[in-house]
Amino acid sequence: MLRRRGWVSLLVLCALAITIAILAALVIDSGKFNEWVIRLCCLGLFAMSLNLLVGYTGLLSFGHATFFGIGAYAFCILMQSKLVNVPVAIVGTLAVTGFVALIIGGICVRLTHIYFTFITLAIQMLLYSLLISWSTLTGGEQGLIGGIPRPPFWGVNLGNPFHFYVFNVVIFVGSVAIMYVIVRSPFGVALRMIRDNPQRATFLRVNVPRFKLVVFVIASLFSGLAGVLMGLYVSGAYPNFAFWTTSGEGLFMIMLGGTQVFLGPAVGAALMIVLDNVVNTYTGHHGIVLGGIILFTVLILRRGVLDYAYDWTIARRAARAAANSPTNETPTNALEVLTRGSLQT
Numbered sequence: 001m002l003r004r005r006g007w008v009s010l011l012v013l014c015a016l017a018i019t020i021a022i023l024a025a026l027v028i029d030s031g032k033f034n035e036w037v038i039r040l041c042c043l044g045l046f047a048m049s050l051n052l053l054v055g056y057t058g059l060l061s062f063g064h065a066t067f068f069g070i071g072a073y074a075f076c077i078l079m080q081s082k083l084v085n086v087p088v089a090i091v092g093t094l095a096v097t098g099f100v101a102l103i104i105g106g107i108c109v110r111l112t113h114i115y116f117t118f119i120t121l122a123i124q125m126l127l128y129s130l131l132i133s134w135s136t137l138t139g140g141e142q143g144l145i146g147g148i149p150r151p152p153f154w155g156v157n158l159g160n161p162f163h164f165y166v167f168n169v170v171i172f173v174g175s176v177a178i179m180y181v182i183v184r185s186p187f188g189v190a191l192r193m194i195r196d197n198p199q200r201a202t203f204l205r206v207n208v209p210r211f212k213l214v215v216f217v218i219a220s221l222f223s224g225l226a227g228v229l230m231g232l233y234v235s236g237a238y239p240n241f242a243f244w245t246t247s248g249e250g251l252f253m254i255m256l257g258g259t260q261v262f263l264g265p266a267v268g269a270a271l272m273i274v275l276d277n278v279v280n281t282y283t284g285h286h287g288i289v290l291g292g293i294i295l296f297t298v299l300i301l302r303r304g305v306l307d308y309a310y311d312w313t314i315a316r317r318a319a320r321a322a323a324n325s326p327t328n329e330t331p332t333n334a335l336e337v338l339t340r341g342s343l344q345t
Contacts, residue, residue, distance in 0.1 A: 006184075014177050021169045025162065034165045040270050041172035042230040047253035047265035048179060049222035054251070055259030056183055057215050058195035059109075062247050063120030066104070066127050067220040069242025070097050071227025073131070076144045076237040085153045090228055097224030098217055105216035109209050112198075124244055131239045143238035148231065158232065168229055175222055180262060182218065191215055252290075256297055258304025267306050 025034055046068055053059040074096045078089040108119050131138045139145060150158035158164045182188055190211055193201045198208055231237050240246065249272070257268025279289045301308045 010177055010180065014173050017173050018166075018169055021173075022166060025165055031161070034161065036273060038165060038168045038229075038233055039273055040266070041168040042226050042233060043249075043253065043273065044266040044269040045172050045175055045229065046223055046226035047250050047257070047269045048176060048263075049219045049226065050247075050250045051254050051259060051265045052179065052182070052191075052215055052219040052222070054254055055264075056188065056195060057191045057212060059212065059216070060117045060251075061120045062117050062244060062251075063104075063122075063124035064219070064223055064250055065242050065244070065246035066120075066124045067097050067101060067223040068227040068230070068246060069127065069131065069237070069239075070100055071224030072231035072237035072241050073138060073144065073227075074224075075228045076148055076231045077137070079148045079150075080144065080146070082149055085151055086156075086158065087153055090225070093228055094221055094224060097227075098221055101217045101220030102213070105213045105220070109212035109216055121244060121247075124242060124247065128239060128242050128244075131242055138237075138239075141239060144236050147235045150232070164232070168233075171225065171229060175225060176263075176266070179222065183262065187211070187214075252294065254304070255294070256304055258307030258310075261304070261306040261310050264304050264306040268304060271305065 021037065025037070046064075050061065050064045053061050053064070071093055074093040075089050078084055078092050079086070084092065104120075104123055108116055108123070111119055132141055134140075150164075152158075156163050156167060158167060183191070190201065190206050193204070193206065194208055194211060202208055227237075227241060230241065253268035253272050254265045255268070256271050257266065258264030275290065275293065279285075283289060297304070303311070
C-alpha cells in the first residue's frame with residue numbers, strides 16, 4: 001500500500017506526465033501527433049483496464065469490448081439527447097457500465113479458465129447483435145452518426161482541439177494513477193494471490209468470487225471510460241466497438257507490451273498504433289505482418305516487450321553482481337533469471 005511519500009511521488013509523476021504531454025503538443029504543433037496521443041489515451045486505457053483481469057487476476061476475457069461499446073454508446077446517446085453536459089454524461093455512462101458489469105460479472109466470475117473466457121465472448125456477441133438489431137436506439141449497422149455535441153463546461157471547450165487533447169491526457173493519466181493505486185493496495189495483492197493460487201487464497205479466507213466480481217466491475221468501468229474517449233474522438237459510436245475483434249486487439253496490445261510490468265499494456269497500445277500506421281502505409285498485407293509480429297513475440301521473446309526489457313535489465317544486474325561477488329552462489333541466480341519466462345509481480 002502506498003505511504004505518504006508514495007502518494008506525493010505519484011502526484012508529482014502525474015503532474016510531470018501531463019506537463020510533458022502538453023509541452024510536446026506545443027513544441028511539435030502537429031495535428032497528427034495530437035491524434036496519435038489521443039488514440040493512445042483511448043486504446044491504452046482500454047488495454048490497461050483489460051490487464052487488471054488478464055495480468056493481475058488471471059481472468060482471460062474475450063468480451064472486454066462489451067463495456068468499451070457500452071461506454072461509447074451510452075455517452076453518445078446521452079450527449080445527443082442534449083439534456084446533460086459532458087461531466088454528467090460521463091457519470092451517467094459509468095453508472096450504466098457499472099450496473100451492466102455487475103450483472104454480467106455475477107454470471108461470469110464463478111466460472112474458471114476456458115469457461116470464463118467463452119461466456120464473456122458469448123455475452124459480447126449477444127450485445128453486438130443487440131446493437132445491430134435495435135436500430136431505433138443504436139442506429140443499427142450505421143451506428144450513432146451525426147456527431148456529438150460538445151458544450152463547454154468548467155472552462156473547458158472540447159470543440160477546441162488543444163482543450164480536447166489536454167482533456168484526454170488528463171483522463172488517461174488520472175485513470176492510470178488510480179489503477180496503479182489499486183494494484184499496489186492489499187486488494188491488488190489479493191488479486192495476484194488469486195491469479196497464482198486460488199486454492200491457497202480460499203484457504204486464507206479470501207472470498208475469491210467476490211474479489212473477482214469487484215475487479216471485473218472496476219476493469220469494466222475503465223473500459224467504459226475508454227469508450228467515452230473513443231466516442232468523443234470519432235464523434236460517434238459504432239457496432240465494431242463491441243465486436244470480438246476489439247477484445248482481440250486489447251489482448252494483442254497486452255501481449256505486445258507485457259502483462260507483468262504495470263505500463264506494459266500502454267506501451268503495447270503505442271506500438272500497435274505505430275505498427276498499424278506503418279503497415280497501412282507501406283503494405284496492404286495487414287494481417288500477415290501483424291500475425292508475424294505475434295509469432296515473433298510468442299515464440300522468440302515469449303513475453304511482452306516491456307517484460308523482456310525488464311527481465312533483461314534484472315538479469316544484467318544479477319550477472320554484474322555475480323562478477324563482483326567472491327562466491328559462486330549468485331551466478332546460478334543470474335542464470336535462473338535469464339532463463340525464466342517472466343518475473344512475477
